[in-house]
Amino acid sequence: MIKRNLDHVNQNIEAACQNAGRNREEVVLIAVSKTKPVSMLMEAYEYGCREFGENKVQELVEKYEIMPKDIKWHMIGHLQRNKVKYVVGKAALIHSVDSLKLAEEISREAVKKQVDVSVLIEVNIAGEDTKFGVAAKNAEQLVRDAASLPGLHIKGLMTIAPFVMNPEENRQYFARLKQLAVDINQKNIDNVNMNVLSMGMTGDYMVAIEEGASYVRVGTGIFGERQYPV
Ligand SMILES: *Cc1c(COP(=O)(O)O)cnc(C)c1O
Helix, strand or coil: CHHHHHHHHHHHHHHHHHHHCCCHHHCEEEEECCCCCHHHHHHHHHCCCCEEEECCHHHHHHHHHHCCCCCEEEECCCCCHHHHHHHCCCEEEEEEECCHHHHHHHHHHHHHHCCCEEEEEEEECCCCCCCCCEEHHHHHHHHHHHHCCCCEEEEEEECCCCCCCCHHHHHHHHHHHHHHHHHHHCCCCCCEEEEEEECCCCCCHHHHHHCCCCEEEECHHHHCCCCCCC
């Protein structure tokens, strides 16, 4: 099942890139493996997946310890400050920085461990009450404030778009995130590069790619429905 799903997702990514006149190499697929057993992740690994996404620190760390070391782990879920110490040095990219306090904690830990940490700023682009993420209008200020923190490198923006039946409804939000990144990039803030856009999930990753996604985060489309709510 996983091989067939991966083939299907990869074909869709290719088609979306073609629609948008983009190179396939510009888009990286993150296999979102939360709640799934290592055996399933290993199956995806055997079919070529090297980028995995988890939304809980403990689960990321457990899988990190067991699985091959050439995997890049993406922390895509809400991150509490008291858990930062467990992911710094393990996650290749933290997608969910949405406050200066969190950025400061990551920086402190990065300095302590003498590592560089790449992060994205999570933006609540549709302004949903239920979502984490900084409001679009406050994103630039957060980028400016976090930009000078040692050990921390801001690479771009991430968003979790609304849950919709028709992915076209989210096109506006993906376009808005892209524009926000372009606007911030134009300010030429030191130590800030807004080239990475993490957007698009199983329901809408093709639209996200057409609007400029560099990472798409696909869980259900690869591993099937999750058995318990997360
Ligand atoms: C679970 C999750 C995904 C993947 O969702 P699917 O709809 O299963 O593809 C993507 N991004 C984040 C932040 C998630 O928590």
